Amino acid sequence: MAVTIRDVAEQAGVSIATASRVLTGSKNVSADLVARVDESARELGYRHNAVARALRRGCTNTVGMIVPEIGNPFFPAIVEAVERRLQTTGRDLLLCDSQQDPAIEHSRVMALVDRQVDGLIIVPVSATESHTAMEKAVGHTPIVQIDRYVEEFAADWVGVDDELGISQTVEHVASLGARTMAMVSATLDSSAALRRHAGFEKALTRLGLPLDGPRLLGTFRAEWGRVAACQLLESGSLPDAIICGNDEIAVGLLGELRRNQIRVPQDVLVTGFDDIRFAEMTDPPLTTVRQPHEQLASEALRLLDARIAQHDLPVQRISVAPSLVVRQSTEGHA
């Protein structure tokens, strides 16, 4: 069987309490006992039992995280940043994939609550349907939303200013002479889709550009970008620019355009959102909106830790400014 603190104490000839004190690095224990206990622990290969400790201490040193789809490269980027940051404080990450399904999301939230995670970082699937899961969780554990948020529910959030991000792309392509624009994005379930869509409309209005261009709303996946490209092509006339809701869509769309001998940026400008790892490797490299993963992760954990320290803090919504990354999918138009 596994060696416990009792074995260590016995071997060192001290009480369990003393062994514990040594092993947790408490003061008030004489140097020779520290040596004896440490020695015994080393000899026996003692490892503390985190489960027992968690039960006693009432804190698991674990943070739960739920993302809609690990396969979408934007989320691993966030997960990676969060995980790295957690490691520096000796905590681990319990990761769940809600598979874009509010019901699964709900069950994952409860599972993490049951596991007594110290806090929860969630990218809610839906702006409306993720409501109940959040509500349930919030009574049990500190929670912060990242990237997306749910409507009409007061919980911390940190994310990029989606409206601003999209405006930047719209203004950018407008400055290059684009007047007619299509948007290809996801259906308006998530806050991300909603805000990006809203940003698109507002920017067009502000610039006095026509509002009657196509709005193709599907999912945040490349396959949808491909399908949407087909639809645009079938409609007969291409707009001056296609603003995509994220990079994955743009990638799929670029592929389909290429297959149809449409040249980007000469025939149409294309932009994405997220600046995923492959955005600079597409053909042509994709103009997009960069999300600062590290900053998002660190802000999220800052918020979470603040709330862990004090549960009844006022709700904060931190939106960080994204930055436009201009690449060839909009350059060299002239």
Place this chain on the structure above:
Amino acid sequence: MAVTIRDVAEQAGVSIATASRVLTGSKNVSADLVARVDESARELGYRHNAVARALRRGCTNTVGMIVPEIGNPFFPAIVEAVERRLQTTGRDLLLCDSQQDPAIEHSRVMALVDRQVDGLIIVPVSATESHTAMEKAVGHTPIVQIDRYVEEFAADWVGVDDELGISQTVEHVASLGARTMAMVSATLDSSAALRRHAGFEKALTRLGLPLDGPRLLGTFRAEWGRVAACQLLESGSLPDAIICGNDEIAVGLLGELRRNQIRVPQDVLVTGFDDIRFAEMTDPPLTTVRQPHEQLASEALRLLDARIAQHDLPVQRISVAPSLVVRQSTEGHA
């Protein structure tokens, strides 16, 4: 405070033992008590404490997983498959990123062991240096390696047959008339890099093709693919085909070739490995070797569960056959 089983028992007017029996669905408890307890639990919003349960039962219903780099899209694909499969058995995933560093990997392994995970799924960073971490873990918890393995160490493994996969690409391009081939891959630290390299050499030998082509070994990242492309271009003469160690490398390489007006597949054939999500979206779409994620994940869990059930099972190494996916990066050569 949180509501415990004691509260439920009190409210239902039964002993804690009975409440527990009801809530864990044991037999031997009368129908009306079941009703009373369930009712109380519902009323009070009782959730069992998984930490306490784990301590008592000696099993956490948690599986740990360590990958070298979540950012590399191949790993999220595996993680996603594993996680989905775990959900069906009510278990959760404790995910760690070893950041390609054996030292970090070692500390993550121990952290997961401390947390009493029921089992460990690991993609070892290095074929040699991950040895100590594995050795330590194996005494504590069932463990299965996935994708990569460590040398000279008997632990379960499931992965794709790397040599076979690479052979398929080599034979494929050879059948298209390629005689000189370069390999662009990662340094031979990991079993994946090793086996793919070996497969490359063996295939060339078997086919009687020249063995003196360039072997550029760096990392499994796109940036390295880009740099390697530069080196190949500077060397003056391009080979007939470039066999890449994974898709990420191929993506970076394709980008750089394009920038230099090298046409693929007309001027050179290019292949990848993994069939990541974006392999069919590159320009041109990438011929590659598909890894069956779902199958790998399910085999890994099967192995793990078998070993959880019985620790002293004979070690198994399951290699599944990969399949070549031919796309335009090698087609239309003629």
Place this chain on the structure above:
DNA sequence: ACCATTTGGGTAAACGTTTACCCCTTCTCT
């Protein structure tokens, strides 16, 4: 009608820690 068996449910121990509380030394200060 009596014994043997089953069924239902309570008592308490156990899982491996941490820590409040207490006691005994050993200082330090007057």
Place this chain on the structure above:
DNA sequence: AGAGAAGGGGTAAACGTTTACCCAAATGGT
């Protein structure tokens, strides 16, 4: 030298479950 403080270390309770063990009642068979 005596009182008080401080340091060191042991005892035992607690964290929230599950479950072995036990006893009482009910059931069934003769």
